[in-house]
Each structure stands twice: as structure tokens, then as C-alpha cells.
Amino acid sequence: MKAKVDQDLCISCGLCISIVEDVFHWNEDEKAEAIAEDVPADLEDEVREAIESCPTSAISEV
Ligand code: SF4
Secondary structure, eight states: OOEEEOTTTOOOOOHHHHHOTTTEEEOTTSOEEEOSSOOOGGGHHHHHHHHHHOTTOOEEEO
16 A cells, blocks of 8 residues: 545644654655655554544545
């Protein structure tokens, strides 16, 4: 799986980064961004938790 953050929806709350900082990070616009590569298999559960927890549903699985 890959994860993607809709930059128009992200409100920079930081939740996804706190859940799985090896996948999400801040970009130069101070929005969350996912790594471009495939999510490592051992982090997929955390990424799904971030998808479900994001307050604006900005994260999607692609
Ligand atoms: S949880 Fe959602 S709104 Fe918060 S920083 Fe991550 S993508 Fe942005």
C-alpha cells in the first residue's frame, strides 16, 4: 500500500505524524506528507489507524 495526504484537507494537526513518524512528515508548507515509497508492511496497521483518525479524512490509501 501507499498513503497520500490531500494537501487541501490537511489542517496540520500532527496526529498522523505522531502515530507513524516513519511514514508521515511535515513538508515545506507545514502540511503532513507521506513517503512516496510503499509503506513498509510492518507499518501498515499504524497507517490505517492514521487514516481512520485523521480529523479531516485527508489521508487515503492509494
Ligand atoms: S492527521 Fe490529517 S489533518 Fe492531521 S496532520 Fe495528518 S493529514 Fe493533516
